[in-house]
Amino acid sequence: MSEKILEIKDERLSFFTPAGEVKALNGVSFSMNQGDVLGIVGESGSGKSVTAYSIMGLTAYPGRLVGGTVWFNGHQIDKMTEKEFRKIRGNEVSIIFQDPMTSLNPVYTIGNQIVEVILLHTKKTKQEAWARARELLELVGINEPDRRLKQYPHELSGGMRQRVMIAIALACEPKLLIADEPTTALDVTIQAQILELMNDLRHKLGMSIIMITHDLGVVAQMCEKIAVMYAGHIVEYGTTDEIFYNPQHEYTKGLINSIPKLNAEEKERLVPIEGQPVDLLNPPAGCPFAPRCKSCMKVCLNKMPPRTELSDTHYTYCWLRQKEEFEKGGKA
Ligand SMILES: Nc1ncnc2c1ncn2[C@@H]1O[C@H](COP(=O)(O)OP(=O)(O)OP(=O)(O)O)[C@@H](O)[C@H]1O
Numbered sequence: 001m002s003e004k005i006l007e008i009k010d011e012r013l014s015f016f017t018p019a020g021e022v023k024a025l026n027g028v029s030f031s032m033n034q035g036d037v038l039g040i041v042g043e044s045g046s047g048k049s050v051t052a053y054s055i056m057g058l059t060a061y062p063g064r065l066v067g068g069t070v071w072f073n074g075h076q077i078d079k080m081t082e083k084e085f086r087k088i089r090g091n092e093v094s095i096i097f098q099d100p101m102t103s104l105n106p107v108y109t110i111g112n113q114i115v116e117v118i119l120l121h122t123k124k125t126k127q128e129a130w131a132r133a134r135e136l137l138e139l140v141g142i143n144e145p146d147r148r149l150k151q152y153p154h155e156l157s158g159g160m161r162q163r164v165m166i167a168i169a170l171a172c173e174p175k176l177l178i179a180d181e182p183t184t185a186l187d188v189t190i191q192a193q194i195l196e197l198m199n200d201l202r203h204k205l206g207m208s209i210i211m212i213t214h215d216l217g218v219v220a221q222m223c224e225k226i227a228v229m230y231a232g233h234i235v236e237y238g239t240t241d242e243i244f245y246n247p248q249h250e251y252t253k254g255l256i257n258s259i260p261k262l263n264a265e266e267k268e269r270l271v272p273i274e275g276q277p278v279d280l281l282n283p284p285a286g287c288p289f290a291p292r293c294k295s296c297m298k299v300c301l302n303k304m305p306p307r308t309e310l311s312d313t314h315y316t317y318c319w320l321r322q323k324e325e326f327e328k329g330g331k332a
């Protein structure tokens with residue numbers, strides 16, 4: 001069995017803002033083994049980035065963990081100080097952000113930026129670090145690495161800059177790579193190339209990846225497991241097949257129905273989920289999706305549903321599934 005690299009249990013995280021407590025994560029639990037590729041999907045504001053950033057200690061003031069435990073690679077993250085985080089960030093866990101232009105420093109060359117990360121986290125000499133930087137550019141498919149190392153970010157195309165970001169993220173061979181919407185700022189062809197590159201690197205390097213995206217097509221292509229988030233909850237979790245072919249939460253079904261269908265009639269091409277996302281300052285008492293759910297029952301509005309296990313790898317939080325268990329004479 002492969003080694004467990006991440007275990008999040010009942011994570012609760014809030015932002016204490018002047019307007020009140022924004023309850024961004026409301027009991028998130030999942031785990032990952034070394035080599036797993038997990039997709040996190042969900043609407044804007046559902047807590048995808050906050051979940052991932054909390055593993056790196058990047059949800060600083062006014063954000064605070066208010067409950068639960070997070071273990072990553074032998075570290076108890078929820079007890080770590082900023083000083084301790086600095087040792088693991090960019091080293092054991094790295095992140096690729098959406099927009100490579102804002103994450104690269106415009107006044108330093110590509111080479112200097114990669115070398116800086118290598119020198120910070122390894123015992124390599126300057127000369128060794130430059131050799132490694134060159135190697136990394138080759139690894140991410142950048143031609144003429146010697147010339148590129150001397151260039152500034154603005155001299156590179158968007159796709160090339162994202163490759164550089166990936167090279168920086170991989171500089172210290174992290175155990176876990178977090179990719180937060182890594183391709184949304186790129187055009188479709190470049191998007192496909194970057195995803196292919198990530199897939200390729202993942203097989204070469206055996207690292208675990210958390211892929212955050214709005215795009216269900218991307219998760220279908222890249223991920224073996226999917227966590228569907230809504231209002232700071234994982235409402236459904238399963239293998240990619242389970243989520244696509246046997247979705248059990250009404251929100252997951254809605255997401256899948258909202259994928260544009262190429263061959264469908266115009267009017268049935270896209271079925272958006274109606275209603276407004278939850279106000280995290282005043283989250284509802286029951287299932288967060290209940291106010292938008294077409295199959296909502298009375299209990300859904302009053303009480304958060306417990307977890308229903310559908311297989312060893314598939315679970316959801318939905319009263320309808322509990323009702324089915326009950327009718328079957330199951331454990332509910
Ligand atoms: N610094 C902050 N201060 C206050 N609230 C915050 C802060 N950062 C995040 N939040 C809130 O936490 C919630 C979850 O945010 P998060 O960024 O994780 O969403 P997301 O699922 O990544 O959305 P998107 O798809 O738009 O990136 C949101 O309601 C957001 O407004």
Ligand SMILES: [Mg+2]
Nearest residue numbers: 048049050180
């Ligand atoms: Mg986000």
